[in-house]
Amino acid sequence: MTLTTTATPSAPTNKLGFTKQDYVGSKSTLCAGCGHDSITAQIINAAFESNIEGYRVAKYSGIGCSSKTPAYFLNQGWGFNSVHGRMPSIATGASLANRNLINIGVSGDGDSMSIGMGQFVHAVRRNIPMIYIIEDNGVYGLTKGQFSATADQGSHLKNGAVNDLPPIDPCTLAIELGCGFVARCFSGNPKQLNTILKAAFAYKGTVVLDIISPCVTFNNHDASTRSYKHVKDHDFPLHDLGFIQYSEVEDVEIPAGQTEVVTFPDGSKVAIKAIHEDYDPTDRFGAMKAIHESMAKGEFLTGLLYINPTHPPLPEVLNLVDEPLASLGESQLKPSAAVLDEIMQSLM
Amino acid sequence: MTASLAALAPTGGAKTRINDFSIQVATVNGSGSQTANSVLLRAIFQMGVLVSGKNLFPSNIAGLPTWFTIRASAKGYVARKASNEILILMNPETAKEDIANADAKALVIYDEPLQLDKLRDDLTFIPVPFQKLVTASCPEPKLHKLVKNMIYVGVASRLLGVDMEEVKKAIAKQLKSKAKAVEINQNAAIAGYDWAMENLPDQDHVKVVRDNKTQGLIIVDGNEACALGALFAGVTVVGWYPITPASSLVETFIEYAEEYRKDPKTGKSTVAIVQMEDELASAGVVLSAGWAGARAMTSTSGPGISLMSEFIGMGYYVEAPGVFFNVARTGPSTGLPTRTQQADVELCAKCSHGDTQHINLYPGTMEECFQFAYDAFDLAERFQTPIFVVTDLDLGMQNWSSKPFDYPAKPYDRGKVLNQQQLAQVQDWGRYKDVDDDGICYRSLPGTPGGKGAYFTRGSGHNAYAQYSEKPEDYVATVDRLKKKFETAKSHVPGPVFRNLGSAKGVLAFGSSDPAVIEAQDLLAQSGLKTDYLRLRALPFTAEIDAFVMEKKVVYLVEQNRDGQMANLFRETYPEHATKFKSVLHYDGYAIDAKCIVDQITAFEQK
Ligand SMILES: Cc1ncc(C[n+]2csc(CCOP(=O)(O)OP(=O)(O)O)c2C)c(N)n1
Ligand code: SF4
Ligand SMILES: [Mg+2]
Numbered sequence: 018m019t020l021t022t023t024a025t026p027s028a029p030t031n032k033l034g035f036t037k038q039d040y041v042g043s044k045s046t047l048c049a050g051c052g053h054d055s056i057t058a059q060i061i062n063a064a065f066e067s068n069i070e071g072y073r074v075a076k077y078s079g080i081g082c083s084s085k086t087p088a089y090f091l092n093q094g095w096g097f098n099s100v101h102g103r104m105p106s107i108a109t110g111a112s113l114a115n116r117n118l119i120n121i122g123v124s125g126d127g128d129s130m131s132i133g134m135g136q137f138v139h140a141v142r143r144n145i146p147m148i149y150i151i152e153d154n155g156v157y158g159l160t161k162g163q164f165s166a167t168a169d170q171g172s173h174l175k176n177g178a179v180n181d182l183p184p185i186d187p188c189t190l191a192i193e194l195g196c197g198f199v200a201r202c203f204s205g206n207p208k209q210l211n212t213i214l215k216a217a218f219a220y221k222g223t224v225v226l227d228i229i230s231p232c233v234t235f236n237n238h239d240a241s242t243r244s245y246k247h248v249k250d251h252d253f254p255l256h257d258l259g260f261i262q263y264s265e266v267e268d269v270e271i272p273a274g275q276t277e278v279v280t281f282p283d284g285s286k287v288a289i290k291a292i293h294e295d296y297d298p299t300d301r302f303g304a305m306k307a308i309h310e311s312m313a314k315g316e317f318l319t320g321l322l323y324i325n326p327t328h329p330p331l332p333e334v335l336n337l338v339d340e341p342l343a344s345l346g347e348s349q350l351k352p353s354a355a356v357l358d359e360i361m362q363s364l365m
Numbered sequence: 366m367t368a369s370l371a372a373l374a375p376t377g378g379a380k381t382r383i384n385d386f387s388i389q390v391a392t393v394n395g396s397g398s399q400t401a402n403s404v405l406l407r408a409i410f411q412m413g414v415l416v417s418g419k420n421l422f423p424s425n426i427a428g429l430p431t432w433f434t435i436r437a438s439a440k441g442y443v444a445r446k447a448s449n450e451i452l453i454l455m456n457p458e459t460a461k462e463d464i465a466n467a468d469a470k471a472l473v474i475y476d477e478p479l480q481l482d483k484l485r486d487d488l489t490f491i492p493v494p495f496q497k498l499v500t501a502s503c504p505e506p507k508l509h510k511l512v513k514n515m516i517y518v519g520v521a522s523r524l525l526g527v528d529m530e531e532v533k534k535a536i537a538k539q540l541k542s543k544a545k546a547v548e549i550n551q552n553a554a555i556a557g558y559d560w561a562m563e564n565l566p567d568q569d570h571v572k573v574v575r576d577n578k579t580q581g582l583i584i585v586d587g588n589e590a591c592a593l594g595a596l597f598a599g600v601t602v603v604g605w606y607p608i609t610p611a612s613s614l615v616e617t618f619i620e621y622a623e624e625y626r627k628d629p630k631t632g633k634s635t636v637a638i639v640q641m642e643d644e645l646a647s648a649g650v651v652l653s654a655g656w657a658g659a660r661a662m663t664s665t666s667g668p669g670i671s672l673m674s675e676f677i678g679m680g681y682y683v684e685a686p687g688v689f690f691n692v693a694r695t696g697p698s699t700g701l702p703t704r705t706q707q708a709d710v711e712l713c714a715k716c717s718h719g720d721t722q723h724i725n726l727y728p729g730t731m732e733e734c735f736q737f738a739y740d741a742f743d744l745a746e747r748f749q750t751p752i753f754v755v756t757d758l759d760l761g762m763q764n765w766s767s768k769p770f771d772y773p774a775k776p777y778d779r780g781k782v783l784n785q786q787q788l789a790q791v792q793d794w795g796r797y798k799d800v801d802d803d804g805i806c807y808r809s810l811p812g813t814p815g816g817k818g819a820y821f822t823r824g825s826g827h828n829a830y831a832q833y834s835e836k837p838e839d840y841v842a843t844v845d846r847l848k849k850k851f852e853t854a855k856s857h858v859p860g861p862v863f864r865n866l867g868s869a870k871g872v873l874a875f876g877s878s879d880p881a882v883i884e885a886q887d888l889l890a891q892s893g894l895k896t897d898y899l900r901l902r903a904l905p906f907t908a909e910i911d912a913f914v915m916e917k918k919v920v921y922l923v924e925q926n927r928d929g930q931m932a933n934l935f936r937e938t939y940p941e942h943a944t945k946f947k948s949v950l951h952y953d954g955y956a957i958d959a960k961c962i963v964d965q966i967t968a969f970e971q972k
Contacts, residue, residue, distance in 0.1 A: 072813065078376075095821075114657035339631075343601070364769075
């Protein structure tokens with residue numbers, strides 16, 4: 018397969034010499050205005066700006082409108098659109114097979130918070146090296162608008178049906194499970210999403226991004242709590258964020274004063290300027306408390322909710338060799354005839 | 366000497382069963398009898414006599430009854446034998462029932478306080494004061510319960526004529542380097558032996574006589590053999606979830622990996638082993654690791670395969686490699702989780718929704734468990750598809766003697782994978798283009814540099830370029846090519862093994878039924894019915910199988926399930942021969958025995 022587009026001579030290039038067009042995918046087949054497409058656009062921007070080597074990218078998804086989107090970005094990378102709710106295990110196996118891959122998983126609120134809840138929980142617990150994006154619209158888009166488990170209690174479907182059950186929040190759940198990078202974004206706030214995605218690319222373990230992403234076809238009506246209007250009115254960004262990739266740290270000055278700086282093991286830095294009182298994203302319990310309080314008020318607290326830059330990912334915990342397991346050859350894997358002989362002797 | 370012991374007196378040797386008997390030991394689960402039983406089995410094995418051991422254990426950690434049978438056979442028959450010549454009864458809970466079920470003339474060694482000798486008068490009773498003997502031989506009261514069982518090893522050895530030196534050696538081997546435990550257990554066995562020496566007369570009903578049938582052989586179980594096959598095949602990713610009887614396959618692999626799969630310089634591991642949250646996740650890990658270029662496997666049993674079904678269909682359709690061991694147990698549902706069956710034949714042949722066909726390997730011996738486990742990784746990468754290695758509890762967890770395994774010298778077959786240079790040369794590459802006309806396409810691995818070869822894998826409809834497609838012609842082309850690939854597999858899977866006595870009547874079996882079928886074939890021949898036996902070793906059916914089916918007037922299809930599942934596959938594959946297949950079935954959870962095969966075939970013949 019060839020890249021869908023080629024660079025025009027004038028298009029700006031990144032440090033690898035790629036234009037933004039080199040990060041796109043096939044044409045989206047989602048409804049016009051779907052929040053998921055805005056997220057795709059920011060993944061493309063962030064990958065371009067972060068100088069991501071496309072061939073190292075592996076994209077995984079389950080099933081849903083959201084899970085279709087990996088086909089719409091980064092055609093230079095490999096994709097695996099698997100089965101409903103099981104994206105995390107696909108990311109687990111491939112990331113273990115080749116630890117050089119840059120792993121992006123895209124899922125939906127149905128895909129991750131219902132059928133795939135078990136896999137979500139365990140992937141986070143194992144700290145699989147991946148960006149785990151939940152494109153959260155409160156409904157099952159692809160099966161035509163049934164409630165998902167993130168729908169707010171008392172919210173209405175277009176046909177009038179009311180959701181009687183409390184929602185599951187992916188972010189507090191992820192923090193509870195020890196996730197080292199948890200953020201909530203809104204597809205309608207591209208600047209914030211872009212910065213968080215760039216920081217996510219620099220992070221070594223599981224990044225959970227719950228991105229509120231309105232479904233214009235089934236969940237954008239006036240009585241919805243996931244409509245563009247409702248989310249815009251209730252979005253409380255926590256901070257102004259800046260992200261500086263390790264390669265640029267020298268050139269960028271971080272303003273002194275109000276700004277808190279979190280440094281990643283590779284030297285990259287996230288600069289956080291608080292808007293929302295004195296929110297501290299390195300304080301796990303404080304973060305939980307603030308999120309619960311805001312949810313009780315019906316707000317969406319957005320931004321970097323929790324960060325722990327030094328949480329070891331699974332390949333490190335398993336003490337795997339540095340070379341990708343998939344590249345190991347027979348000489349490194351097959352024990353000698355003497356070994357078999359020794360084992361046979363022990364069984365005699 | 367009690368009255369019944371008189372029956373032990375020598376008969377003059379004419380009817381002595383030499384190296385030809387079964388012993389059944391009844392104990393309580395968790396009482397440490399497993400070590401004693403293994404020692405007795407090993408001691409007889411070291412006497413040069415072929416033995417097999419079968420543990421009939423409950424689904425329970427401690428407290429429920431368990432039985433262990435040891436069969437010795439001069440002729441080399443290692444299937445379960447339906448009758449037992451010696452009973453060792455240590456479990457008060459089951460003793461009365463065990464006596465009621467005993468075969469006439471059996472020798473019954475039992476714990477004296479159980480007072481079983483009045484229950485029947487056609488058995489020979491040997492009451493043993495186990496408690497007294499253990500108290501005298503073992504200074505540590507807290508170990509009494511565990512070493513008590515070693516006393517019956519001593520008593521039985523004396524009765525049978527097993528050399529005490531072999532018993533001592535077997536104890537040392539079984540308990541490896543734990544010197545103190547070795548000494549305590551050897552003392553207990555000697556105490557039993559000495560007591561029997563003083564208190565029991567010689568007998569010549571059943572005897573072990575030194576032979577040379579086990580020279581150079583190993584004792585192993587199928588799970589260990591499969592684990593070793595995977596070790597030598599270079600598996601690099603293992604995703605699994607515990608389930609009896611499949612757990613010990615991965616657990617044994619973990620032990621070997623600790624020793625043989627660490628980089629000598631860095632101490633880092635060349636295999637990732639992850640105990641997943643369930644079998645669904647295990648299947649996902651296996652298929653995605655295979656997709657990314659690793660050799661990946663899981664080990665499970667029927668319930669796990671059921672859970673994996675959706676993923677296995679995806680693996681078949683997107684063409685991702687992976688090795689799935691199914692150590693089958695008695696279903697459906699939880700069924701009899703610690704008993705054996707071959708009732709997942711159809712499940713594994715066609716696992717998942719939609720039209721699916723899978724390559725299945727059915728090892729029937731320990732050497733095949735090793736070899737097929739090794740080959741499965743080649744087949745998975747060659748055919749880019751899930752491969753089932755189907756064994757069962759009987760093969761997987763029981764003790765089998767075997768020739769030592771040959772070193773698998775054949776180099777790995779990593780299949781049709783294009784690297785960066787090859788991709789650069791290919792004009793118009795398409796992930797699902799059937800360039801070689803064998804149904805197998807060329808794949809690329811994620812992370813390959815050079816800007817070529819990336820593709821999008823999807824479980825939804827796709828064309829030869831891996832693009833989304835709902836076009837009828839693309840769909841049909843894909844599934845028809847998958848069928849062609851399955852055809853290609855016929856020349857790559859292991860063919861059948863024959864044991865022909867020269868007959869138009871065929872017997873067909875697979876997997877763990879093999880020893881019982883061989884014995885049955887001999888018994889039938891002795892009573893005048895010759896048969897030709899074909900042992901099936903894989904799906905799809907190869908050309909030799911076609912020929913056998915064409916040629917035979919009748920095919921007795923022996924399998925360990927209720928519904929004749931393999932016979933169903935045969936009737937479906939060879940509809941014009943459908944009436945030839947007669948099912949010989951065994952499905953009570955115990956391993957199949959020769960007698961049930963002989964009885965059923967004889968009944969068919971008399972019709
Ligand atoms: C095993 C299984 N059950 C049900 C479905 C049907 N199904 C497809 S997508 C979907 C829900 C998707 O919802 P979500 O993950 O929120 O994605 P969205 O479409 O809203 O982006 C369901 C139930 C399926 N594909 N597989
Ligand atoms: S149905 Fe909803 S979620 Fe699906 S593409 Fe349309 S707007 Fe997006
Ligand atoms: Mg949704």
